[in-house]
Amino acid sequence: MKQPRIALPDQGQIAGAQSVSRALGLLPLLGRNPVHGMGIGEIVEETGLSRPTARRLLLSLMYSGMVDQDPQTKCYMLGEEIYLLGSLAAQRFGLLDVAHDSVQRLAEATGDTAFLSVRRDVFALCVHKEEGDFPIRVQALQVGYRHPLGVGAGSLSILAALDDDEVEEILEQNARLLAEDYPRASVPALRDAVAQTRERGWALNPGMVLANSWAIGRAIRMPDGHAVGALSVAAIDSRMSPDRQHEIAARIAEAVEQVESRLARRHGAGHGSNIRPRDSAQAPKSGSRPRHSA
Numbered sequence: 001m002k003q004p005r006i007a008l009p010d011q012g013q014i015a016g017a018q019s020v021s022r023a024l025g026l027l028p029l030l031g032r033n034p035v036h037g038m039g040i041g042e043i044v045e046e047t048g049l050s051r052p053t054a055r056r057l058l059l060s061l062m063y064s065g066m067v068d069q070d071p072q073t074k075c076y077m078l079g080e081e082i083y084l085l086g087s088l089a090a091q092r093f094g095l096l097d098v099a100h101d102s103v104q105r106l107a108e109a110t111g112d113t114a115f116l117s118v119r120r121d122v123f124a125l126c127v128h129k130e131e132g133d134f135p136i137r138v139q140a141l142q143v144g145y146r147h148p149l150g151v152g153a154g155s156l157s158i159l160a161a162l163d164d165d166e167v168e169e170i171l172e173q174n175a176r177l178l179a180e181d182y183p184r185a186s187v188p189a190l191r192d193a194v195a196q197t198r199e200r201g202w203a204l205n206p207g208m209v210l211a212n213s214w215a216i217g218r219a220i221r222m223p224d225g226h227a228v229g230a231l232s233v234a235a236i237d238s239r240m241s242p243d244r245q246h247e248i249a250a251r252i253a254e255a256v257e258q259v260e261s262r263l264a265r266r267h268g269a270g271h272g273s274n275i276r277p278r279d280s281a282q283a284p285k286s287g288s289r290p291r292h293s294a
Helices: 015-030 039-049 051-063 080-090 095-112 151-160 164-182 187-200 242-267
Strands: 068-071 077-080 113-120 124-129 144-147 203-206 213-221 228-237
Touching: 015 051, 015 077, 039 203, 051 068, 051 144, 068 113, 068 151, 068 187, 068 203, 095 242, 113 151, 124 151, 144 164, 151 164, 151 187, 151 203, 151 213, 151 228, 164 187, 187 203, 203 228, 213 242, 228 242
Parallel strands: none
Antiparallel strands: 068 077, 113 124, 113 228, 124 144, 203 213, 213 228
């Protein structure tokens, strides 16, 4: 699935800050295809930048070691400096390191595709996936893809773990993008999905991105209780009967509990609980349904 166009700074920003922000904005784009990279034409199409501007920004990133160019294909890809910086940042965050094995076990246990997503502002970013042995696989989510919070099972579980005011702020910020690129995920539909997720304790994506691609997701919380990511499992719709939905949800809940326990040990604190049914003490304080104006 084609991703929404990368949002780059507008012309009203200070020139120096604008250039830095535009250059850094290219990095997650290149991260979508970390092995083969992207050609200049594809980068121009995705960002809306002119070819000379895109080339200038890429050259500045190459000079710093953050971007490399394949001498044969001329495609651009993430450079060694990104790997080094990521390794340093992992010492602080470490969610991928902690959750990697759990994602793999989910894929093995279900036979379907398992994902780890993390929150990035008003988006959810897929950072790891493992494929099961079932021959038909879904393609709605790939490593490096980002979707607005609420779009997709893992993304929806993160959104539902937030309080009502923050949910509304996020939906407002993403309203235009949702309307343009996600016709099945309108703001009212996501409000309903948040309420349903809080009610059942896990998120269901019934073909929100691709019609025949369904998924189950559950948020991961840090020891202080805030949601930082999610585990999810996706399969074709024929493999998502109600009984199997509950089976997969139980497996994900067990995996999330293990990840949260590891995070708690790493951070030296008791881990927070996940999304619970509406009558639980851990449910969002404002109720099961986010507030919105009539």
